[in-house]
Every structure is written in C-alpha cells, then in structure tokens.
Amino acid sequence: MSSIDNLYRELILDHYKSPRHHGRLDPADAEAEGQNPLCGDELLVTLRFGADGETIEEIAFEGHGCAISQAAASMLSEEVVGRKAAEVAAIDKDDTPLVAMMIESGTPLTPIRLKCALLGLGVIKVALHKSAGTPLPEEWTGIDEVEFE
C-alpha cells in the first residue's frame, strides 16, 4: 500500500466525511477555539461535564480544515467522552487515535501534518484549562490568555 493510501485510508476518510460529535453545544461548560496558523485550519470545541464536574459527558466540534485535522478531532472526540478532565489533559500526542494509528502503520505523520492532527487535542486542552484549570501543552502556553476571549 502506498503511503498516500495508508494515510487516506477508509477510516480517516470516513471520519472526515462524517465527523462524529460534530456541532456546537449550547450551553456548554467549556469552550475554546484554536487555529493552525500555517494553514488557517480552525476548530471550535464545546463540552459539558457530568454531575461530578470533571467527567466529560458531551463534546462537540466544529470548524474547517484538512482531512487529517478533521478526522483526528473526530476520532479523538470519541475517545474523550466519559473521561476525566485531568486524564484528558494528560493525553500524550502519540496516544491520540489518528497519530497512534499512523505510528503503528510504520509511516508516522511528518511534523507539519502532525500539527494538523494535533489541533483537536490542543483545543480540547485549552477548553479544559480554562474551565478546570488543567495544564496546557507547552506549545499552547500563553495562547489562551492572549488569543481567546
């Protein structure tokens, strides 16, 4: 299989064409927006906590971007429902579903495409940081205070 067919495999294209958890929650307990300044991809994430105030009960994404950024966000959103804020804030990039899948297949994403694939994770972490005070990934440090109102 060529590396292109490997990257644009059925599963990724399916998430791209039919993103899960798509939309916007209103009201929401947490919200953040983020861009990939390289390509202009944008994501808005909204989420709601369960009764314990820390378990993610519902999450929704909207925005636009390449197949990788959208599929990665969609796949990740399935992962995070039912998990605690602190746990999600600690997810390593290599453990997000799309990134992990590519590593496993032996053709990891290149650094530039990795940025696409991690936009969703970054925005979720910013949302959790703002609502639950969890730590930010280093590359987003300072961004939330400065950029997001």
Added chain:
Amino acid sequence: MSSIDNLYRELILDHYKSPRHHGRLDPADAEAEGQNPLCGDELLVTLRFGADGETIEEIAFEGHGCAISQAAASMLSEEVVGRKAAEVAAIDKDDTPLVAMMIESGTPLTPIRLKCALLGLGVIKVALHKSAGTPLPEEWTGIDEVEFE
C-alpha cells in the same frame, strides 16, 4: 619600493608630522566639522574669504586621525588657498594632491583608505556649502543639516 614605503613616503610623513595650516581661525567666515565613522577620525576646518567674499584667503585644520587623513588634509589646504569657493567645491576626489599622487604611483588607495584621504575635502566642501551655498558631494548630502550645528 614596497607599496608600504610608497604610501608612507617622505612627503606624506612630513605632512603628517608637521601639518601645514594647522589650527583654528577665530573669527572665521566658514566652519565645519566631520568624522569618518569607520575609525573615529575627526577634522574641524575654519576658513576666511578675501574681500570678494569667495576667494579662500586663509584656512586651518585641526583634529586627529591617521597619517593619510591628516597628510591629505594638510596637502589639500595648501592647494585651496587663493582659490574660489565654487572652484574648490568642484574639486574631484582624484584631483586632491595625495589621492592624485597615489594614482600616479600606480598604487591607488583602497576604498577604505580613500575615505581617510577624503575627509579633509569633504569637510571643506561642507564648510563652503554652509557659507557660500556651493554643492555638497553626494556622500555628505543630508549630513550637514542633520549632524553639524
């Protein structure tokens, strides 16, 4: 003769060690000061016109700098006495005594040493410009208004 002995020949060393027209005229009809920003060499020139208001009757230099800048100024000062402001303002760099001598000897000054040798000419032209309205050499344009009080 080596190029060093050619450059530091008797005549130049003599002008360096015993500069002609050295000092400062007070009062003077024209005055200007200039630096070579590369090396910090500085010259102050003062001069007086004759009764016609345009013939240089007396000139004096002071300042500090390398043998080339000081000797060139000294040699030039001998040349300009008795000449009209407009004439002096039109002197080409290659016609100043030290520069011309080096060209003739087949080892013209390098561009950086040329700047030393032309400091005197530049400062005289600025003084004439300020007092007699003669044109400035291009490299001094704008300098007089900005730099000299």
Added chain:
Amino acid sequence: MAVKQNVKLDARRIRADFPIFEQLEEGKPLAFLDSAVSAHKPRQVIAALKDFYENSYGNVGRGVYALAERANAAYEQAREKAREFINASSPREVVFTRNTTEGLNLVAYAWGLDNLGPGDIVLASELEHHSNFVPWQEVARRTGAEFRVIPVTGEGELELDELERLAGGGRLKIIAITAVSNSLGTIVPVERLIAFAHERGAIAVIDAAQAAPHRRVDVQALDCDFLAFSGHKMCGPSGVGVLFGRAELLQKMSPFLTGGGMIRRVSVEKTTWAELPHKFEAGTPPVAEAVALGAAIDYLEGIGLEAIAAHEHELAAYALERLGELPGLTLYGPPLERRAGIVSFNLEGIHPHDVAQILDAEGVCVRAGHHCNQPLMHKLGVAATSRASFYLYSLPEEVDRLVVGLERAQKVFA
C-alpha cells in the same frame, strides 16, 4: 502555445544549472511548482557563496587589511548590482535587509512612528500579503492613525473606484500596495496608485516580493517612494533582501535598528548617524548573502527578466487551460492578461492540504494554505487554496503532472 515574445528562454537548459533538480522525490523528478514561496538556487549562486567564504570572507566597512577591503568591495559591488537591477538613481537608496518583511517593517517603524498620528489614513489592500498588511495595521494602532483597505473584486483585482472614498475624510499619508499578488497572480496597476498617493501628498510603498524576481522593476519609472523585495525568491540565498527608499526620505527619517556600523558619533549625551545607506544597516550585515544575491542578479539578467516573464506567462496560460478542463476544480484570480505565473485553485470537497499531500506523492510540490493572505481568503470565501507558481526553470510537463496528481486526489477522495 503561442510564443508571445521573440526572446525565449530554454527552461530545460536552465534547469541543468540547479542542483536540486538532480534528485528524485519519491522516485520521480521534482516538479517544483512553489517558487512563489521561495526559489531554488543555481550553482552559480551557491558557488559565489562558497567562493566568498573560502577566499574573501570578512566583515564590511571596518578593516584596513586587504581581506577586509576585498569583502567590503564585494559587498558594495552587490549593492551596485541591486541598484542597477531596479534602476535606483544611487546606491545610497539601496538598503540590504533580511527580506521583504523586514524592509516593510523598517518603513512602518522608521517612517511611520514619526509621521503618522490620529486623523491620518494608512491605506493597504485586501490583496496584501500579511507582511504588507500587519505592519501598517500595527503602526496605525501605535500612532492612532486609521488603517483602511482597498477591497478587491471576486477575481482578485483592486476596486479602484473605491480609492476616492477611502482616501477621503482624513489625511491620506501612505499607500502600501503589492505589485503582484502572491495568491492570485494579479498584476496590480501600481503606477496609478503611486500617482494617486502623490497627488494627495502621500507616499507609496511597493511590495515587490512577487514582482522583482519575475519582471522588470524600475523604481524611477514607477516613481515609488519605497520598494521591498527578497533575495530568496529570486534565486538568491535566504537571509538577504533589498529595500529601496528615496534618498530624500531616508535622510529625513530616524534610523530603525541602531548599533554598530550605522553611527557617526556616539556619546552618552548624543548620538548621530552615518550617511546613507549605512544609517539603515545596523550590525554586521548579511555580507555573504548580499554577495551571492549579486550573483543571482547576474544570473537573472543573463537570461533576461523579459524572457522570464514571457516564459511564466506561457506556463500560466497552459495551466489555466489544463486546469480548466478538470471537473470540480475552481480557479481563482484575474484573466491571463493581468496575471503573473501564479495559479490558485480548489478541488471540490478536498482540502488544499490533502491535495498538496497527494501531489507530493507524485513528486509535485504546490503550496496549500492561506498563503499569508487571510483577508483575501476571507473575501474569496475560502480558508485556503492550492497554488502552483512558476519560475524560469518550470516546464509545461510539470503542469501535466499536476493535472495527473489532481486526478489522483479526486480518486482518493471519491
């Protein structure tokens, strides 16, 4: 394809000068259609760099010894080549910068901070690259001036009948405008805007990043006040650019960066500035890069800017024709007559990033993104486009390979 000019370059021969094309990407020869971002370097330029470092390297304007004289002479000779390249009237008007961006910021800071204030208007356009947009926006913010933009049509041409309205109700102080759009290839009638600025006592700053490498630029014919371009987009090295400024304006301006090499006399009480252009070149300049830019200018002039423009025009014509045949493909930008060698497009349902990734697997390099033109993308109603851009080494068969790659992308996403 019709031959538009009787000067004609031989792209295949030129290509042999560029070592980068000796390699294969993904087993295929490199179809590099991204020269608007940065151009590759002929061996003449690389050799000039190497030779300078090996034989003549030194700092400039400082040393008395022969090696320093040689370095200094090479640097000033490069300035003279740059002067001639844009027909500036004096080397005093040619400042070496890092790139276009720095040149434009230099003007925004050194001219803008002292000359703008509340009630003044700073006018750019929706076509501008961020580098000719954000600096004006920022200096307007700092000084209280008003930042306005000339809108563009759906085809990416300036709506010039808006000019009067935009320049009204305030004091127009400066127009900052690109000569060629990096996203759409639009050739902007900058002469008209420069004349408009001057009629109102304003100055005109031209972003020539996409013009200078590809077509003849003459600052005296244009009558512009400032003009900036980058070495790396014209076969020169990274790390060097040129800012042209009218001597009269440069002289009156405060310096931008201060430090070594740009002073006349320094003391705690008062510091004064060196003559032009050194006043605007603080610190050790990109000496070797300027020298190699001189070699790039020689290289381009040896081929001829007119021949380069004609070659790119042919390629743009061919690309518009071939791409126009693809179903589901949207082309952006003006008609061919007013377009440089740049073609932006989108494939329905496929993000440009994905398009570029699939093209890469075919050895075809295009740019995908907002091209540092977010306001323009906003106007076009897209977040990004794919863009193919041509240069003197581009070949028509690379357009064919682009089309094949796009068809493959459509298959992948079918």
Added chain:
Amino acid sequence: MAVKQNVKLDARRIRADFPIFEQLEEGKPLAFLDSAVSAHKPRQVIAALKDFYENSYGNVGRGVYALAERANAAYEQAREKAREFINASSPREVVFTRNTTEGLNLVAYAWGLDNLGPGDIVLASELEHHSNFVPWQEVARRTGAEFRVIPVTGEGELELDELERLAGGGRLKIIAITAVSNSLGTIVPVERLIAFAHERGAIAVIDAAQAAPHRRVDVQALDCDFLAFSGHKMCGPSGVGVLFGRAELLQKMSPFLTGGGMIRRVSVEKTTWAELPHKFEAGTPPVAEAVALGAAIDYLEGIGLEAIAAHEHELAAYALERLGELPGLTLYGPPLERRAGIVSFNLEGIHPHDVAQILDAEGVCVRAGHHCNQPLMHKLGVAATSRASFYLYSLPEEVDRLVVGLERAQKVFA
C-alpha cells in the same frame, strides 16, 4: 607557556579545516588576528550551506511536501542545537535573528516601548558595543526613560560600587550589559549584575557576542532574561544570530516585526500572534544560515568551548608578554585573569590605521579603530586602538609576526 587546562586543542590541525588559510596574503600566510570582528568558516560549515541549498532547500513552516518538511526539520533542528548550546530550557526561547544587533534592538523595541516610561532607568555601561548602547539610548529617548551608564576604571573594568547610586532616584527597569568587552577583552561579572537587576525587579539583557563563541554560556546558570549573539563570530555564516528570551517575557511582549509566519489570525479588525518562537520571526527566516549555524555549533562543540577558552587564554598571555616588551607600546585592558583572547594597544605617535596598514603588508590582520566603542575610547582618552583578537585557529607564531610588523611600523614612522 604553561598549560592551564588538561583539555588542549590542536590549532594547527583545526586550521586545516579553514579554506581561507590556504591562500597567501602578500605572499605570506594569513595571520588573521581579527576574529572578534568576524570569524572564518571551517569547510564543515560551508559544506552544510552548500548541501542544504543543493538537496534540502525550502522555506519553513509552510509547505506540506517532503522537501519543505525536510527544510523545516533542518531549521528546527538548528534551533534545538542553539538551545542546547546555551542551555535554554525550551526551543520556544530561541529566536533566530540576523545578528546580535537585531536581537538587542528587538528587546529594546518590543519590550522597551511597552514597558518604559518617564521616571524609569535604563542602565548600560561604558564598556558596551554601540549595538548594546544606542538601542537603549534610543528607546529611552522615545519613552522618556533615563539612560545611565556604569563607568569603567582605567583598566576597563566596571565600577560596581557605582551601581547603587546609578540605580537610585528612579525605577531601575533594565540592565543591558556585555559579558565580554570586544575592545579590551574584559570578562564582566554579569551574574552579579543580573542578580542586582532582579533584586530590584528589573530585567537583565546580556550581550554575548564576544562570549558565546569563546566560552561556555549557560542562560539558566546566568539566570538572565535575554541574551544575544551572532553566528558569524562563531564560525557560522553571516546573516544569522540568536536571541534567547525567557518564555514568560516573550509571551507577554508585543511582537517586533510583523508579517508572514508570525500570525495566528489576520483580519482588518484584529490580528493575533503565533506561538513562540515564531511570533518573533516575521517573514522568511535565514533558513540556510540557521542550518549552517547548527553545523558551526557542532563544530565548536566537537572541539569544546573549554578547550577554546583555554587556548585563547594562552595566546592572550603570550601576546601580553611579547607586546609588553615593545618600547612605546601602551596596552589597554584588565589583567590576564579577567581577560578573554583580546588585546588592545597603541604605538606612540602612530595612528592605529597606519599600524594596521603596515601590518597588512606583513599578512597580519588586526582591527584599527574605535571598535564600535566610542564611549569607552573617550574614557580611555584615545580616538582609536589597534586590537588583536584570537580564536581556535590562532597560533602563537602569529603573535610573533604581529611583533615583527609593529617593529616595522615603528621604523616607517621613525
């Protein structure tokens, strides 16, 4: 000469790496004693440049295709090398600039314009290079802050007991200080000044132009807020430098240059900035130069900064000894223990320019002038000095040739 360290470099072998030393100047091998102005380049660095242009050239942070990924990776790898070189805690704190001068100006503008005002004190010293003097003087003028300087002793060491007085009667906001004097070689106790600044809530900016190439610099051990140095003085290419800044400060600061590559989102209404360090790298960076600087860092680390410092110390000791024997020669600067590999001097009755010219005829390159240190020259009561400065490729016999040349100068002017 006593061996001061057990690490010892072999300058003769190192010299073979530098193509410039293959040529003869005036029929003699080059005795290059002007490395404080700019250092020569080993073939490893020149080869890195050539290789990058021939095989991996591309712009950074932009392209999706493999070539762009490769260029971007090389650029970021160079950043990582620079980070390690100065032990910054994150690559986000490492900004590529053109040179030291630009780095210092960046801080003066982007930190200074927003953080200084009337009543504030900006403190530099009489030792400073113009590049760490004039930017502070200028930003003080623009903001109404007061610019003060720490005086030096006749031997060129800071009069630190003046600190309290200078910092008093106002709000000390910033201390800008060099780690090593480029004129006199003085090693400045910057740790003490940094601690002093921090005790008073001020920040400390270190000019490491003469330190980073020659001795180990550790920004975490120093605890400085900003630190700048130049690639060209450390065997790297011209056109690239490094500014270290504490992330916390960089984050809070406005950007300096604006344009492509440093934005997050641009619109007419509002523009926001990219993450660190990209926020401070507007426009196309000196990509190839940064990559080659990475190669220079590898080269220096392969030899060891400690061994380089020890070698230069030996040469300085030998030069002080030999020059001290010449009648009519005045030496400037501190005692050997607090001196880097730099020796400034004057010959009675002979201007440094003439000294340098006569030395050049012997193939010996020294710098003559004010070394961009006019306030210091003023303090020393001279207009200029001659200066010999050493680097890893310098040899003791070059000191001997210097002495022979000086004797010749004395004969010419006798």
